[in-house]
Every structure is written in C-alpha cells, then in structure tokens.
Amino acid sequence: MNAVEIEQAITDLAEQPFDSAEFPYAFLEAFGNKATTIKRLRAGASNKSDLGGVLQTSNIHILTCDAGRVTQTLAALKASSATVKAKAKFILATDGADFEAEDLTSGETVACAFKDFPDHFGFFLPLAGISTVRQISENAFDIRATSRLNRLYVELLKDNPEWGAAERRHDMNNLMARLIFCFFAEDTDIFIGKGRFTETVAQMSARDSSNTHEVLATLFRTMNTKREDRAAAKIPRWAEDFPYVNGQLFSGGDEVPRFSKIARSYLLHVGGLDWTKINPDIFGSMIQAVAEDEERGELGMHYTSVPNILKVLNPLFLDDLREKLDEADDNVRMLLNLRKRIAKIRVFDPACGSGNFLVIAYKELRAIEAEINRRRGEPDRASEIPVTNFRGIELRDFPAEIARLALVIAEYQCDVLYRGQKLALAEFLPLRNENWITCHNALRIDWLSMCPATGTGVKLQADDLFETPLDQAEIDFQNEGGETYICGNPPYKGSKWQSDEQKADLANAWVKHPKLAKTTDFVTGWFARFFDYADSVPNAVAAFVATNSICQGQQAIDVWPIAFQRGYEIRFAHTSFKWANLASHNAGVTVVIVGLGEKSTLPKRLYQEELLKQCSAIGPYLVPDSLAYVQKANDPIGEQSTMLFGNMPRDGGHLFLDAELAEKVIAEDVDVRPFVKRFVGSTELINGKLRYCLWIADKDVESAKRSVFIAERLRLVAENRKQSDAESTRQFATQPHRFVQIAGVARRDQILVPGVSSENRPYLPCDYLTADVIASNKCFALYDAPLWNMALIVSKLHWVWIGTVCVRMRTDFSYSNTVGWNTFPVPALTDKNKADLTRCAEDILLAREHHFPATIADLYHPENMPADLRAAHDRNDEVLERIYIGRRFKNDTERLEKLFDLYTKMTASAAPAKGKKRKAGDNA
Structure with a gap:
C-alpha cells in the first residue's frame, strides 16, 4: 500500500x-498487513502481548482501554517487558475517545482525539515499510488532500463519463484547479469567513445534489465578474x-459536471480539511496524478523531496x-544591490511538471529577500521578486x-510569512494576469521564446488558466540584464524504451548531432536544447537531474566530448544517489545532478554524498580533475590476460538440463554421462544454482547420438534453429x-565474472573453476x-572502475571486457607483485572454502560477510593499492583520480600489445 491508500484506510x-x-487488527490491516498475518495475530500464534493487547514483533504494541485511562495504558505499554x-518500534493506546502513541526509536509522541488520529498517519508510515523523510510526516495534509480529491475526481467521472474524454479532459482539470484555489482561499481569509465556500455549497445545494x-457554476461566474x-x-x-478573483482562473466558461450524492459528500469532505496546511512544494507533484489515468495507479508516489531539489538549486x-x-x-548599499x-x-x-523546482526557488529567494529587508529596517516592504x-x-x-x-499559493504564503496577513490579503486579489508557464513540448519549442536573452521580446503567450498581458514589455523590463538559471528533472527513458514520438523529439533536439538521438537517454534532449539556448544567451547556466547512465559507458563517450567541444563544462555535479519518492521501501531511480555552463576558470564542485571536493575540472564520469573518457579496447592496455565471452x-x-533431470538421465543412460557438463552463467555463479548442458565436440557427435535422449534433444535444437529469424542461427x-x-x-582452469551483478556487494562476484565447467555467454x-x-x-579498485566506466542496468553493474577489463589501468607488475597477488587470491578462495556450501550471494551479503573473508579481501586491497601508490587509498575519489591519471598516461604512451588476439565479441 502507498501512503494515500493508507491515509484513506485509517480515515475510514x-x-x-x-x-x-477489533480496533488493533483493523489498524494493522490499514497499514497493509495481509489477512494471513492478521489471522495469526488473532489466533495468538504471533501475538506477543503480555497485557492482553496486540503485539506484532518488530512493529507495534497496541492496547485498548477503559475510558479515561489512555495515558496510564501507554505508560504500561512502554514498561512492558514484552514490548x-x-x-x-511503536506503542499505541486508545479508549475510542482519546488516542496516544509513541515512536520508541525517536521518542516522538502523538496525543489527540480519536477522531483526529488520521491527521497523524504520517507518524506511523514505517509500519508499512515506507521509509519516510521528515517532509512527508510534517506535510501529511498534502497526502490527505490528494486522497480526497482523487475520490471526488473518480466519482465525477463515473457520473459524467464524457468529462473523461480527451476533448473534455482540460475542462475537468480546470474544475479541479478552481476547487483547490477555493478551498485554500476559504481557509486563509482570502474569502471572508473561514470555510465560507464549502458552507455556501452545503447550504445552497440540495441534499439530493x-x-x-x-x-458551483454561479460561484465561479461570480469570481470572474467585477x-x-x-x-x-x-x-x-x-x-x-x-471576491472578484480574475487572473483568468475562472474565465473560459463556468460549466460544471453534475454531482451525485456521493460526489457532493466528497466535495464537502475535501472542503472540511484545513487547507492552511497545504504545501505547494510537494502538493502539486502528487495531485497531478489525480488527473492522469496512467499515473492514478501510482497515486501517492509522486513526491519529490525538498532536500533533493535543493541539491540542484543550492549549487x-x-x-x-x-x-x-x-x-x-x-x-545597506551592498544589501540593496543584492536585492536588486x-x-x-x-x-x-x-x-x-507541477512546478516543484519553481516553487522551491521562489520561496528560497523570498527568504533571502526578507532577510535583506529585515537588515535594512524595511520588514513590511513589498516583494520585488515577480512570479513571472x-x-x-x-x-x-x-x-x-x-x-x-x-x-500563486506560494506567493501568498510568503507574503503572510514575511509581511503579515493584513498586507498579504490587501494585495492578493485580484490575481494578476501575467504568467510564464506554458503547455508545450520542450524539445520542440524554442526556449528563447519563453526566456529570451535580454528579458524582453517574448513571442509566445501562455495559454489556458492564465493569459499573458498585452503589454509584455512593461513586465519584461524588470528582468533586463538579469541572470537566467535553468533547472529541472526531465523525463529519463532509455533508448530502448522510447516511443516513436519521443525518438522524433530527441532527434529534433540533437539535430546538430543526429547520431546521439539514436543511442542516448531521453533526458539528454534537454542537454542538447540547453547547448543551443546558451549559444544565444551568454552566461546561462543549467542544472538537470539525469539518469546516472549518461555518465557511464557509451553515453559518457557520446555526450560529453560534444559538450566540451561546443565550449561547455560541468560546473558542479552530484555523483549517483537515489531520487526517492513516497513509494514503499523508498523506491527510486538512481540519478546524478549535472550543472552546466560555458568554460570558465571558476573552481568546480563535486558532491559525493555529504562530501564536497573543489577541483579544476569534472570529467564525463564525474571524476575530479580529469576530462579523459574511456574508449573500448580490443586488448588489455596492461599485463592482465585476455578476457573473452x-x-x-x-x-x-x-541443450540444457536442470540438476534433477541431469542426475536421472546419467543414472539411466551410460552413453549420456561424458556429454553432460555443469553450465555456469551469472545466476548460477552468484546463487550457486546447479544447471547442466550437453557439450558435444564435433568428433563425438555420432557417439553421442547413440543415446536416445541426446538424439531427441538434438532434433529439437535443429527444429528450433530452423525457425529462427536470425540467419546466423539458422545456419547452425x-x-x-x-x-x-x-x-x-x-584446458586447465578458468576465472569467471558475471555479466550483471548487484552494486550492493562490497566486491565484484568472481569465481575460479575447473576446466570441465562450461561458461555461459552471461559471464566473461x-x-x-x-x-x-x-x-x-x-x-576495490576494480569495483570502483567498473562502477564508473561501464553502463549499468538500473543500479546493477553491467560488466564489459572491452570497456571494463581491457581498459583497467594496471601498473607494470614485478614477479614479486604477481606472486603476492596470487597468494591474496588463494587466501580469498580458502576463506570462501571455510564457509562451504555458502554461495557468493551468501558470502558477499553487505551485512553478513564473514570476518575471515573480509580480512582476506582487505589484505588483497592493501597489497594491490601499495603497488599503485605505496599506501592505501583514502577513498574512492582518490582511487578514481589515480586510475584515470594512469589510464591517460598508458593510452597516450603505449602502443597496443603485440601478439594478443581477440577471440570473441563483447556485449558492452
């Protein structure tokens, strides 16, 4: 369950x-506990309470009580040895009138009337496995409002299906925007009398709806009439x-869909919420899902945390x-200049999207302006920062x-915060007509038409909800000579998942470099448009959230040389991190943030989690002080052996058999035994899964066919290959x-590396196997x-290198021999170096053997890695890193700096090694 669904369940x-x-079980069910879990608690099989309540291990202890004894009951729960x-993690006591709870980890408490406990649902989200950030708990209202509006929206479409059609969708969305404004206005004294709008609808509309x-149509028409x-x-x-609202919010017709009794009830319920608590920072990104059919199933997952947005806006x-x-x-003079x-x-x-970045930017600038006004002794001064x-x-x-x-809401809230309610109300209505947000395709529209170089001469008028005033120059004049900062979180979409329309949009963006449109993520279209825009707007800078794949593998090679050739640089960057949302278990895509601008002598800033490194340059892989990019190599650039598919x-x-079938066939048919070999791919190597294949040399075909089992299998292979679409397969x-x-x-032994493996392991999975094992194409x-x-x-050095230069499958490592292994820079090794490293590898294998039959997945679990195995790896890292710099590296940044420096030197000075021939392809 997501947060919106949970909120609805506990409200009910x-x-x-x-x-x-029944309350304890209903409460747990509201937080997503399955029927089987509730059944076990009811039966006492998993209920550990010693007070007659309900205690779910590692979760919550709940106890209902007699009237007036809630506080004492909570104290008893806290003192309970069973707790x-x-x-x-939580204790909860209630008598049906009062409600008290405590988070035993943080010490935070909730005490309220029972009917109001849904207001605190964010407090309990960890019960559902949702990793919350403080903003979610503090802004539980936004989730409640989203839930209510969604129910209203769905109910209205049920009774007015024509309003869900494409030609009426805009009207439906416009209705929702008007209602949101009215709910906000009635609770913030914009409409005189708290709750005035909802009360009027309740009084003037019939109970039968x-x-x-x-x-509603009459009220909307009123607010559009002077x-x-x-x-x-x-x-x-x-x-x-x-009041007269204007601002085009209520213009364009006042038709409203018909309301059923249920829809009217929902409307009044939404209006009954306290809309003073609305947070425009995050509300929009959730409410937009209400109006999107394909997104409604993900309702409650559209949350972009303010700290993440500030990772873009701050630098x-x-x-x-x-x-x-x-x-x-x-x-005062310096403060005045800064204010200007x-x-x-x-x-x-x-x-x-729904304006998260713009709202946060506006609020942050207003905060700085307010501090300037305070220091200058002008606390009531009207803001000079236009929302336009x-x-x-x-x-x-x-x-x-x-x-x-x-x-609009953010502007009003800032006025109330910094100037007071009276001044804010006096200047809020009527809404101004200006607006600079347009509905258009960003990869098709000329960005200069929206944000010209000088601040004047805007050609494109905004549409729909607000209209651009005729006297554009009057508005633009205040921006003359101002700075332009471009930012955002564009859609990602890898090349394989782009629609034909998106591919065409990307081709339009990369019109000067058409090859890039065929291979890069959709997000790179915004980089391309920025380069074109910045060619006409001196000193423009941008920062985009993007998939980390644009700074890995082939895309790093494709995109960044062009950016650098066109005269742009990476001014700052955040290395890979999760762009989290409200989804259960903190799901989110792994991203980077890249800040762009014209080449300059300014110091560059590289952020790695909480660390900041100042450097002279940031390269394509977000490595400090190196602009090198790694090209595929057919042979190793160092002394390491050739790696093949x-x-x-x-x-x-x-040609394949599972373990059970292999055992059965070998037991029943002696002719099969010589041709059954263990087969190892990524899954088999990592998870220890036993899988077998038929491996038959050309000289042994006739002998193998004496087995009825093998003969039938080969017949099936032949039929399958004949039907293949690939000519190369049909030939076989x-x-x-x-x-x-x-x-x-x-002939003797082999070292296998999985093609894909999790980034969560501290070391790359790898194994040493005998010659009678057949390696899958899923391994190198x-x-x-x-x-x-x-x-x-x-x-650790190779782990860092692969994680940087190879492309990833989501967050997993996607290994490559040509990009990852052949390019791995290894210093010249002495015989002693090789002997020391051989001993290290042997020690690692011996440590693994001590824990047989534990698998690679078991042994390299990040939290459960055996101490002797970890020590063997640590020794290996120390021996290898001393070969590189005579000591251990301090961190991964230092490792990468050394590796890229060595790579640059080796590829610049060394000719390709002679006598090494590449025997097979690569899936990089």
Whole structure:
C-alpha cells in the first residue's frame, strides 16, 4: 500500500463506530498487513502481548482501554517487558475517545482525539515499510488532500463519463484547479469567513445534489465578474460576498459536471480539511496524478523531496546568493544591490511538471529577500521578486495549471510569512494576469521564446488558466540584464524504451548531432536544447537531474566530448544517489545532478554524498580533475590476460538440463554421462544454482547420438534453429550438437565474472573453476590465466572502475571486457607483485572454502560477510593499492583520480600489445 491508500484506510477506520476488540487488527490491516498475518495475530500464534493487547514483533504494541485511562495504558505499554523483547518500534493506546502513541526509536509522541488520529498517519508510515523523510510526516495534509480529491475526481467521472474524454479532459482539470484555489482561499481569509465556500455549497445545494453543479457554476461566474458588473450579470445575493478573483482562473466558461450524492459528500469532505496546511512544494507533484489515468495507479508516489531539489538549486545559484548575503552583513548599499540582483533573476524549468523546482526557488529567494529587508529596517516592504520570473514548459496541461496555481499559493504564503496577513490579503486579489508557464513540448519549442536573452521580446503567450498581458514589455523590463538559471528533472527513458514520438523529439533536439538521438537517454534532449539556448544567451547556466547512465559507458563517450567541444563544462555535479519518492521501501531511480555552463576558470564542485571536493575540472564520469573518457579496447592496455565471452547456445533450451533431470538421465543412460557438463552463467555463479548442458565436440557427435535422449534433444535444437529469424542461427541447424558461439574452452582452469551483478556487494562476484565447467555467454571468462588476475577483479579498485566506466542496468553493474577489463589501468607488475597477488587470491578462495556450501550471494551479503573473508579481501586491497601508490587509498575519489591519471598516461604512451588476439565479441 502507498501512503494515500493508507491515509484513506485509517480515515475510514476513524469514522466507524469504535470497537475496542477489533480496533488493533483493523489498524494493522490499514497499514497493509495481509489477512494471513492478521489471522495469526488473532489466533495468538504471533501475538506477543503480555497485557492482553496486540503485539506484532518488530512493529507495534497496541492496547485498548477503559475510558479515561489512555495515558496510564501507554505508560504500561512502554514498561512492558514484552514490548522490549519483541523490539516494538511503536506503542499505541486508545479508549475510542482519546488516542496516544509513541515512536520508541525517536521518542516522538502523538496525543489527540480519536477522531483526529488520521491527521497523524504520517507518524506511523514505517509500519508499512515506507521509509519516510521528515517532509512527508510534517506535510501529511498534502497526502490527505490528494486522497480526497482523487475520490471526488473518480466519482465525477463515473457520473459524467464524457468529462473523461480527451476533448473534455482540460475542462475537468480546470474544475479541479478552481476547487483547490477555493478551498485554500476559504481557509486563509482570502474569502471572508473561514470555510465560507464549502458552507455556501452545503447550504445552497440540495441534499439530493440535484443543483450542486449550478451552485458551483454561479460561484465561479461570480469570481470572474467585477463588483461593478455584477448587477448586470444578475449575480444572486447569496454569492455577492465572494471576491472578484480574475487572473483568468475562472474565465473560459463556468460549466460544471453534475454531482451525485456521493460526489457532493466528497466535495464537502475535501472542503472540511484545513487547507492552511497545504504545501505547494510537494502538493502539486502528487495531485497531478489525480488527473492522469496512467499515473492514478501510482497515486501517492509522486513526491519529490525538498532536500533533493535543493541539491540542484543550492549549487546552481542559491549558495552564491547566501554567500553574498553573509558578505554584505549590515551594509545597506551592498544589501540593496543584492536585492536588486535577486529581483532580476529568472528561474526556468523546461520540464516543470507541477512546478516543484519553481516553487522551491521562489520561496528560497523570498527568504533571502526578507532577510535583506529585515537588515535594512524595511520588514513590511513589498516583494520585488515577480512570479513571472519563474518560467516553465510542461507537456501536459493539468500539471502546467497546477504549477501556476502552486506559484500563486506560494506567493501568498510568503507574503503572510514575511509581511503579515493584513498586507498579504490587501494585495492578493485580484490575481494578476501575467504568467510564464506554458503547455508545450520542450524539445520542440524554442526556449528563447519563453526566456529570451535580454528579458524582453517574448513571442509566445501562455495559454489556458492564465493569459499573458498585452503589454509584455512593461513586465519584461524588470528582468533586463538579469541572470537566467535553468533547472529541472526531465523525463529519463532509455533508448530502448522510447516511443516513436519521443525518438522524433530527441532527434529534433540533437539535430546538430543526429547520431546521439539514436543511442542516448531521453533526458539528454534537454542537454542538447540547453547547448543551443546558451549559444544565444551568454552566461546561462543549467542544472538537470539525469539518469546516472549518461555518465557511464557509451553515453559518457557520446555526450560529453560534444559538450566540451561546443565550449561547455560541468560546473558542479552530484555523483549517483537515489531520487526517492513516497513509494514503499523508498523506491527510486538512481540519478546524478549535472550543472552546466560555458568554460570558465571558476573552481568546480563535486558532491559525493555529504562530501564536497573543489577541483579544476569534472570529467564525463564525474571524476575530479580529469576530462579523459574511456574508449573500448580490443586488448588489455596492461599485463592482465585476455578476457573473452562465455558461450552462447541459441538452442531453444533443448541443450540444457536442470540438476534433477541431469542426475536421472546419467543414472539411466551410460552413453549420456561424458556429454553432460555443469553450465555456469551469472545466476548460477552468484546463487550457486546447479544447471547442466550437453557439450558435444564435433568428433563425438555420432557417439553421442547413440543415446536416445541426446538424439531427441538434438532434433529439437535443429527444429528450433530452423525457425529462427536470425540467419546466423539458422545456419547452425545442421550442427545442433554445438553452441552457436563458442568463445573458448579452458584446458586447465578458468576465472569467471558475471555479466550483471548487484552494486550492493562490497566486491565484484568472481569465481575460479575447473576446466570441465562450461561458461555461459552471461559471464566473461579468463581461460587458463594466472591466478593473480583474479586478485585484480575482486579488488576495490576494480569495483570502483567498473562502477564508473561501464553502463549499468538500473543500479546493477553491467560488466564489459572491452570497456571494463581491457581498459583497467594496471601498473607494470614485478614477479614479486604477481606472486603476492596470487597468494591474496588463494587466501580469498580458502576463506570462501571455510564457509562451504555458502554461495557468493551468501558470502558477499553487505551485512553478513564473514570476518575471515573480509580480512582476506582487505589484505588483497592493501597489497594491490601499495603497488599503485605505496599506501592505501583514502577513498574512492582518490582511487578514481589515480586510475584515470594512469589510464591517460598508458593510452597516450603505449602502443597496443603485440601478439594478443581477440577471440570473441563483447556485449558492452
């Protein structure tokens, strides 16, 4: 369950008659516990309570009690030995009137009326396995509001299906935007009298809901009519007190869909929430899912944390402004100049969605401006930062409208915070008509039309919810000479998953470099458009969130040389981290943040988790002080042995046997035994899974066919290959006994490396196997190579190198011989070096053997790695790193700096090694 679903479930629970016996089970069910789990608790099989309550191990201890004894009951739960023994994270006590709970980890508590406990649902989200950040718990209102609006939206479409059609979708979305504004306005005194809008709808609409749509239409028409024109417009007296809002929010028609009784109830319920708590930072990114059919199933997962947004905005421009504020201290002239500078800053998000980045940027600038005004003794001064300086492009109309509305709400909230409610109200209405967020395709529209170089001459008028005023120059003048900062979190989409339309959009963006449109992630289109934009706008800078794959593997080689050739540099960057959301278990894509600008002498900033490194340059792989990029190599650049593919069958599965079948066939047919070999791919190597194949040399075909089992299997292989779409496979139909691609076979032994493996292991998985094992094409193999090669592969140095230069499958390592192994820079090794490394590899293998039959997955679990195995690896790292620099490296950054420095020197000075021939291809 996601957070919105949980909120709805506990709200329903709070509205039901209190049943003291059933409440604990219903509460746990609301947080996603399965029926079987609840059944076991009811039966007492898993209930560890010593107080007659319900205690779920490692989760929560719940106890209902007699009236007036909630506080004492909570104390008893905390003192309970069972609570401690079961490692409960929460305790909860209630009598149906009062409600108290405590987080035993943090010490935070909740105490409220029972009917209000859903307001605190964010407090309990860890019960559902949702890793929360503080913003979620503090802004539980946004999730509640999203849930209510979603139910209203779905109910309205159920009764008015035509409003869900493409031609009416905009009208439906516009209705939701109007309602959100009205709910906010009635709770913040924008409409005189708290709850005035909801109360009016409740009073003037019939209980059977027959005229609810007419009441809403009248109110919307009122808010679009100036007071002097209302008599002519025949506005009824009951609507007269509502203000003129303007800003085009209520223009464009006042038709409203019909409401059922249920829809009317939902409407009043939504209005009954306290909308003063709305947080435009995150509300928009969740509410946009309400209006998107394909996203509604993910409702509640659309949360972009403010700290993540600030990872983009702080180094882009906010850190510099704060430094200037510190330098100014109380110097009124310097403060004035800084205020003037801030007033001219434009923030442009060309993939703005519901406006998260723009809202955060606006609020942060207002905070700096407010501090300037405070130091200058002008606390009540009106803001000089226009919301028109926060510009965006969004492909879908509803998120674009929500972005506009979010900025309007943010502006009002900032005015209340910094100038007081009275001044904020006096200047809020009517809404201004200006708006600089448009619904368009960011890879098709000319960004200069939205954010021109000088701040004047805007050609494109915004559409839909707000309209651009005719006198554009008057608005633009305040931006003359201002700075432009481009930012955002564009859609990612790898090349294989792009639609035909997206491929065409990407080709349009990379029109100057068409090859890149065929191989790069969709997000690179925004990089391409920035380069074109910055060619016309001097000193423009940008920072985008992007998939980490653009700084790995082939994309790093494709994208960054072009960027550097065009005169741009990476000004700052955040190395890979999870861009988390509200999904259960903190799911999120792994991203990087890249800040771009024209080449300069400014110091560059590289952020790695909480560490900041100043450097002279940041390279394509986000490595400090190196602009080198790694090209595929057909042979190793150092002394390491040649690494080849494993073997590819293309057999339809007919050459393979699981462990049970292999044992059975060998026992029943003596002719089969010589041809059954253990087969190892990535899964088999890592998880110890036993799998077998038929391996038949050309000279042994007739002998093998004496087995009825083998003969039938070869017939099936032949039939399968004949039907293949690939000519290369069909050619092997006449040789069904052999694999289609045989890269090599060991004579003595082999070192195997999985093609794909998890980044969570502290070392790359690798194993040393005898010659009678057949390597899969899902592995890479060193056949009959010296064992010291294994010491290189399982080192921390190689882990860091592969994680940087090879492409990844999501966050997993995708190994490559040509990009990862052949390019791995290894210093010249002495005989003693090789002997030392061989001993290290032997020690690692011996340590593994001590824990037989533990698998690679077992042994290299990040939290359960055996101490002797960890010590063997640590010794291996120390021996190898001393070969490189005479001591251990301090961290991965230092490792990468040395590796790239050595790579640059080796590839610049050394000719390709003679006598080494590449025997097979690579799947890089």
